[in-house]
Amino acid sequence: MTDHADVRVLLVAAVSSGQGKTTVTAALARALVRRGQRVRVFKCGPDFIDPMLLERASGAQVGSLDLWMVGREQCRSQLAAAALEADVILIEGVMGLYDGTPSSADLAREFGLPVMAVIDASAMAQTAGALVHGLRDYGPVEMAGVIANRVASKGHGAMVAASMRDIPLIAILPRQTKTLPERHLGLVLPSEVQDVDGLLDLLADQLEFDDDAWAKLRSTRIDLTARVEPPAALLAGRTIAIARDAAFAFLYPANLDTLRALGATLAFFSPLADDAVPAQADAVYLPGGYPELHGETLAAAARWRGSIRAVYAAGMPILAECGGMMALADSLADQAGKVWPMAGLLEGSVTMQARIAGLGSQGLETPHGLLRGHTFHYSKLETGVAPMAHTVKHPSGASGEAVYRAGSLSASYFHAYFPSCPAAVAALFSRSEA
Incomplete structure (x- = not known):
């Protein structure tokens, strides 16, 4: 060739x-x-x-x-x-x-x-x-x-x-x-x-x-000789449940490719359709999206809320990015000011605002290396939970988004690009490390 x-x-x-x-x-x-x-x-x-x-x-x-x-x-x-x-x-x-x-x-x-x-x-x-x-x-x-x-x-x-x-x-x-x-x-x-x-x-x-x-x-x-070696199959035998609908649509295809390369099986579900977290799941990934446009539907989705609370209580690793984190707070105030109850895994309230609250490339230092990504949001989280860490803005090096850890939940406005550090991603979805 x-x-x-x-x-x-x-x-x-x-x-x-x-x-x-x-x-x-x-x-x-x-x-x-x-x-x-x-x-x-x-x-x-x-x-x-x-x-x-x-x-x-x-x-x-x-x-x-x-x-x-x-x-x-x-x-x-x-x-x-x-x-x-x-x-x-x-x-x-x-x-x-x-x-x-x-x-x-x-x-x-x-x-x-x-x-x-x-x-x-x-x-x-x-x-x-x-x-x-x-x-x-x-x-x-x-x-x-x-x-x-x-x-x-x-x-x-x-x-x-x-x-x-x-x-x-x-x-x-x-x-x-x-x-x-x-x-x-x-x-x-x-x-x-x-x-x-x-x-x-x-x-x-x-x-x-x-x-x-x-x-x-x-x-x-x-x-054509430029090829990146695939990561080790650190998630082999595990199933990652991934929320995917109009409220949770911000997802890099490369992130899914990385999870598969790590050996994981992916199972998609829709909180907007009031789907429960799939029974075979070993971990949950809630990507960003537009939960603020679907507050009423998410608030009424009793099966979804009950299931995410149950797997959280059981210690299942959950990664929630931006909109995913917003849907796990106690409440979400939409752009019209209407307040909707959310799943309540992360203490605090989310409020939409007219001005942009975060924008730009950022990275999260982990024991496995730098996990790179970005942030872009118009909402603000008010919480009493102390951040576990902060991302670092690129290229300034200034402190970026708060990263929260509450039990088995990792949550932040930070959107991670998984191929940048597959080992760190595997750790986020592993019960022993999360």
């Missing part, structure tokens, strides 16, 4: 958030799939919701690429795996091209990836060229081309194209009358959007390609 593959790879970036990176990446992925291309998509940086939409658009699982949270070797390994099965690899950047430590530009330079700039052209014409040249030259990065979003007319598009000089305008996406709905943590979950596939098809239909410019884009040579 050859030790490399030549694949068209594009890092889709912009000058800032709000330019339409996710919309353009989704439209591009769906358009290419409909052309018979095999497309794999990644998201740069910590994110749960955008990858769900990109998965829907491309028809394939979306992974995360981040030089700090995921790490260079894991990034390299994922690109190698994708190159074996894709004609095109799209990577949606995070925030602006040079924002963050590390940034999307850092990722592009690390792996020699060409950048496709997305610009919101709705309030500019020829200045678009100055913007894109600045994006290219500041780093610098290799600028493969531009996709202009929210273009008003053919004449407007022609002015934008002329301003690019030596950088090709690959495609134009007109102003959209129907857009992807958003809420406080980002886009609405694709499963909640009526006819989301129809909307993705519409976006793909509206994407006006310059086929000649697209055909001239270069391929990137991907090293």
Whole structure:
């Protein structure tokens, strides 16, 4: 077998958030799939919701690429795996091209990836060229081309194209009358959007390609020998029960892959459907999500609440992240101020607030190494429980989120990226260590 593959790879970036990176990446992925291309998509940086939409658009699982949270070797390994099965690899950047430590530009330079700039052209014409040249030259990065979003007319598009000089305008996406709905943590979950596939098809239909410019884009040579050794099967023979529904939807696919690689069997259940914790479970994982949107339903889910209390009383390890922790507090006050009783495993009350309460990459020091991840929440927990530890913010090194231990429960606003330290994850789900 050859030790490399030549694949068209594009890092889709912009000058800032709000330019339409996710919309353009989704439209591009769906358009290419409909052309018979095999497309794999990644998201740069910590994110749960955008990858769900990109998965829907491309028809394939979306992974995360981040030089700090995921790490260079894991990034390299994922690109190698994708190159074996894709004609095109799209990577949606995070925030602006040079924002963050590390940034999307850092990722592009690390792996020699060409950048496709997305610009919101709705309030500019020829200045678009100055913007894109600045994006290219500041780093610098290799600028493969531009996709202009929210273009008003053919004449407007022609002015934008002329301003690019030596950088090709690959495609134009007109102003959209129907857009992807958003809420406080980002886009609405694709499963909640009526006819989301129809909307993705519409976006793909509206994407006006310059086929000649697209055909001239270069391929990137991907090293196929880059592989990360699987972890030891530290959870062999154990079943992890995982909450999975609209209230507990923030879950990295890589986290599930890591649990399976550790030897665990996964059993999914829905607290919103008032499912009990599966009887065969040896541990429980409650990921983040939107419990604040489902307070009434969770409060009325007597079977769910009774079962999580029972396994907690029996000493079963429970890991609750962000929304999962919120659902285990005594109460949850939603955005309207309505207070709902929750499962009551962690003393305290959760209140939603208008301002963001936590955002950014963080790591948790453990006896097994640094468990990396991030935080992003609008709620606040008031509790008398003393934190067992705090995460450390990256890159500042400042104290981050509180990590609570109450009996067999480990809870925090911190979202862990499990592949960053599988041994620490295994310990969290092991009765002897938890």
